[in-house]
Amino acid sequence: MVKAEERNRLPREFFTRDGITVARELLGKILVHETPEGTVRGVITEVESYMGEDDKGSHAYGGRRTGRTEPMFHIGGTSYVYLIYGMYCCMNIVAAAEDVPQAVLIRSVVPADGESRERMARLRSQRAPRGQAPRSIEKHLADGPGKLCIAMGITRADNDQDLTRSGSFYVTEGIEVDPARILAGKRIGIDYAEEAADFLWRFYLKEEGL
DNA sequence: CGGCTGATCGTG
């Protein structure tokens, strides 16, 4: 007997489309991570597209295929988790076909239920670098790529996983999103990307209200 | 709320 959640898992065909379509469609979907501490579910509210070899903002720009970027070249539906600034992780979901290095950076989620909210708060609290936990965990539970990974227990151990098959890491249907509620803006933190820094490839939901 | 800065380390 399968869990209802398993029946709603997004299939390969969802992810093997272009990175902008997948990014927009991911808004409102639920990222699920089953950890030893329990299952954490987050509704995706902000994403960014990284569009492959020609995108100066992408790790795969110029076809750069190394140990780190390898997962980006795998088939749509693969996870790409990497360490950033020596202390945080960023979580991406690869899009498109194999050898087409497009990916969607998950920038923000909100807890899908009360249990997830509690687990996110605990995970964020227990990882207090020097001293006390962050000031306002409640208001900023998972509203950033690094915070999101901490809140959902996502680490580099979750890199290069097939989200369409993994038993503990996947995406399911979520809330219905009116396309009119999707806003677009410039991607964050890629000032070095020249003209690509101005592309409106960041998508987010108007009003975090849900 | 906006700007500045230190922390920290795998990757190329």
Add this chain to the structure above:
DNA sequence: ACGATCAGCCGA
């Protein structure tokens, strides 16, 4: 050296 970042601290 350099980040697809975060949190604390400052000033307005």
